[in-house]
Amino acid sequence: MLEPAEQADVVIVGAGVAGLAAALQLTGAGVRTVVLEAAPGVGGRMNTERIDGFRLDRGGRLLSTSYPELRRIPELGALPLRTFAPGVLVHSGGRTHRTWEAGGALSAALSGRLGTRGARGARSAHSARGALTAARALASAPRPPRPAHRPQRNRPWLGGPLDHARLGAALARLAATPVDRLLARPELPAAQALSGRGLPPRTVDGFLRPLLSALLCDPDLSTSSRAADLALRGFARGRLCVPAGGADTLPALLAAALPPGTVHTGVKAVEVSTTSVRTADHGELPCRSVLLATGARQAAELLPGLRMPDFHAVTVVHHAAPEPPLTEPALLLDADRGGPVAHTAVMSQVDPSRAPEGRALISSVVLGPPPSQGAVRSQLARLYGTSTAHWELLAVHHDPEAVPAMPAPHDLRRQVRLLAGLYVCGDHRDTSTLQGALHSGRRAARAILRDLGVTPRQGLHPLTAAA
Structure with a gap:
């Protein structure tokens, strides 16, 4: 139970990943911190429902192994991905x-073949010659095992060898470009910027548009081209992933x-100031600083007067199959x-712990409101090349404010310090990703520590521009 008169240096409102990341920074520096969460559990939108042995994520966000905060926060070193x-x-x-050559294998080529040459090799990837070399090197990379539902090997829809080399070169350049240089580029809506990339x-239509729609949860690609470049850079440098056991494992x-x-x-x-937080049923908590780590609407x-962004709605449909x-x-x-389905995956093949033995879990993401189940089943039958008539519908999770929109022009590093004693963090203050939420929490904690005159603990990574 929370004592109404309990004294704290900092009260954090919201126990999503941004608030928890900030709390780790503050408590690690010796600052007395209290985190308040209105929900029965932590995690915010990183929530997992358990039904009949299945673990069903309520959100459809994809993570990447290239997210810097997954490495910079020591406590996440034990996170199974x-x-x-x-x-x-x-x-x-x-x-x-x-299209596996265009993503993770490119990362392997950059970190392996090119990475062995150190900084000189990284600089060569900036040039057209270095990028094309990376693309051609992919041809000798080991192929993954062929699935039972075999994709076509010929790819006229994406173009010939030259088009593949150009795509590989473009991704290689993004993978090797520092983040601050990407953020200095001219800013356009992502859909408009794609047409000017020489591809x-x-x-563009057969690969980049559907990929970015999945990464950004933005079917119209109105997102800032800088945010889109960061998403493609992360894709080229790492692998798409999910936390083992469900999204709630991370928080x-x-x-x-x-x-x-x-x-x-x-x-x-229910009310905040620079020196206290008033709660609905637990009185008022005095403090020296308050950090709002809720969603944008709650903040x-x-x-x-705090600006609230527009949002991208996301619906996740979970099916079970034998x-x-x-x-x-x-x-x-x-x-x-x-x-209606933008992307789908057999999640039990990605993470076997998400389904009971002998059952398969298929999770599909709709970028919009809940569709008719007949339309979803019909589309999934075409995508997977099999009948979905006997698939069991497990759950439909809809969030109309799943992802804060990032239209151009968009400030990817919004202020987290409103004034001395009052701060705000979350994916609506950074990029609308897990990386952005974690990074904004760390930025807010550093701002609080500076105002309190507290030196951060040793061994923490410095704050730098992060994707």
Whole structure:
């Protein structure tokens, strides 16, 4: 129970990943911190539902092994990640095409063949020659095992060898470009910027558009081109992944690393100031600083006048099947937009712990409101090339404010310090990703420590521009 008169240096409102990341920084520096969460558990939108042995994520966000905060936060060193097969599968023109060479294998080439040459090799990847060398090197990379549902090997939809080399070169340049240089580029809507990258329309429409729609949860690609470049850079440098056991594994790990008694769930904040937080049922908590780490709407309700962004709605549809329709742990995109589903995956192949033995879990993401189940089943039957008539619908999770929009022009590093004693963090203050949420929490904690005159603990990574 939370004592109304309990004294704290900092009160954090919200136990999502941003608030928990900030709490770790503050408690590690010896600052007395209390985290208040209105919900019964931690994690915010990183929430997992358990039904009949299945573990169903309520959100459809994809993580990347290239996220810097996964390495910079020591407590996340024990986070088990389950990776998708390198790259993606794309369904177009009634066929499923493999594009694994354009993603994870490129990362392997950059970190392996090019990385062995150190800084000199990294600089060479900046040049057209270095990028083309990276693309050609992919041809000799080992192929993943073929799934039972075999994608087509010929790829006329994406172009010939020259188009593949150009795509590989473009991704290699992004992978090797420092973040601050990407953020200095001219800013346009992502859809408009893609047409000026020197790639043929069939490559843009057949691969980049569906991939970015999945990474950004933005079907119209109105997102800032800088945010889109960061997303593609992360894709080229790492592997798409999910936390083992469900999305809630990550916030649970952060919360477990905090001192006992730091996090208080079921406590709703109704008013904040620079020196206190008033709660609905637990009185008022005096403090020296307050950090709002809620979603954008909740933050605006507690601080009238705080700008609230638009949002991208996301619906996640979970099905159970007796057998996996795809044996490869791959992400499958629909480039033709032949139905409401933007991308889908057999999640039990990516992370076996998400389904009971002998059952398959298929999770599909719709970028918008909940569609008719008939339309979803019909589209999934086409994508996987099998009947979905006997698939069991497990759950439909809809969030109208799943992802804060980042239209151009967009400030990817919004201020976290509103004034001395009052701070705000979350993916609405950074990039609208897990990386952005974690990074904003760390930025807010550093600002609080500076204002309190506290030196951060030794061994922490410095704050730098992060994707």
